[in-house]
Amino acid sequence: MPKLIASLTSPFARKVRIVATEKHIEFELVIDPPAAPDTHVPEFNPLGKVPVWVMDDGHSLFDSRVICEHLDNISPAHPLIPREHRPRIAVKRWEALADGINDAAALIFMERKRPAAQQSPEWIARQFGKIQRGLAAMATDLGPRDWCCEHNYTLADIAVGCALGYLDLRFSGEIDWRRNHPTLSELYDRLMQLPSFKDSAP
Ligand SMILES: N[C@@H](CCC(=O)N[C@@H](CS)C(=O)NCC(=O)O)C(=O)O
Structure with missing residues (x-):
């Protein structure tokens, strides 16, 4: 299952969580505040920011706009970005x-x-x-x-x-x-x- 690395207060991560939910895409939510001294976020995003979407093959996507576009494309449920x-x-x-x-x-x-x-x-x-x-x-x-x-x-x-x-x-x-x-x-x-x-x- 893909993972979403996020913090619970990030509005960018909230956007991705909402899009994934509307698109009926299952994911594991991994809470990892990027400002914490023991954060693992830079291992997945060199910019050290959340959200990061980690796909099943280990490839990671960032930032939230890229992730949202990806999610809108991989599921036919509820199109959220027009094609035209x-x-x-x-x-x-x-x-x-x-x-x-x-x-x-x-x-x-x-x-x-x-x-x-x-x-x-x-x-x-x-x-x-x-x-x-x-x-x-x-x-x-x-x-x-x-x-x-x-x-x-x-x-x-x-x-x-x-x-x-x-x-x-x-x-x-x-x-x-x-x-x-x-x-x-x-x-x-x-x-x-x-x-x-x-x-x-x-
Ligand atoms: N443009 C990025 C912004 C992400 C962002 O700024 N995330 C904040 C949390 S709200 C963050 O991770 N900040 C940590 C840092 O800048 O080091 C996106 O859309 O994903």
């Missing part, structure tokens, strides 16, 4: 935006773990700017629709949901995305009805 060029690129753009919010959020989280004197408030503010602009762009692009793309549930919704969930985990009380962007709040509530989202909540 324009809608496909639209889904990938949503994913890039949501993942970019996660990158900025993770960087702030790590910066704040450094001794106070070594932290850069300007750099933290720069990352917050990416998150706030990213949220505004997602709300604008979603408009009044139920789902991000083509009126269907796709990888775009999964990626956005994982970013929103991660903001709740790291910045609840600091970034009020639900009040500022009610349509994103409705989208997240809709996603949290799905067992794949409920079961992977950080």
Whole structure:
């Protein structure tokens, strides 16, 4: 059985777990936080990041975008990335935006773990700017629709949901995305009805 090396808080790993579940692909979840001193993650991903998908022949795949595309291709269940060029690129753009919010959020989280004197408030503010602009762009692009793309549930919704969930985990009380962007709040509530989202909540 393939293995997913992950941490339980990683929004990128959550995206992969949700995709695998929607695609009915079985896997063994191996929890290995990459910042732990005894982590084995670099043995599977030279970049030392999770998620990593280890196939039955021992070949490993990273990062989450590559893994999600792989999973969408190997199972016919519930297509999550359109095959046609324009809608496909639209889904990938949503994913890039949501993942970019996660990158900025993770960087702030790590910066704040450094001794106070070594932290850069300007750099933290720069990352917050990416998150706030990213949220505004997602709300604008979603408009009044139920789902991000083509009126269907796709990888775009999964990626956005994982970013929103991660903001709740790291910045609840600091970034009020639900009040500022009610349509994103409705989208997240809709996603949290799905067992794949409920079961992977950080
Ligand atoms: N672009 C990567 C990002 C993965 C990533 O940043 N993962 C974080 C956990 S949320 C990590 O492993 N960080 C450890 C490190 O950067 O050393 C992906 O989509 O998989």
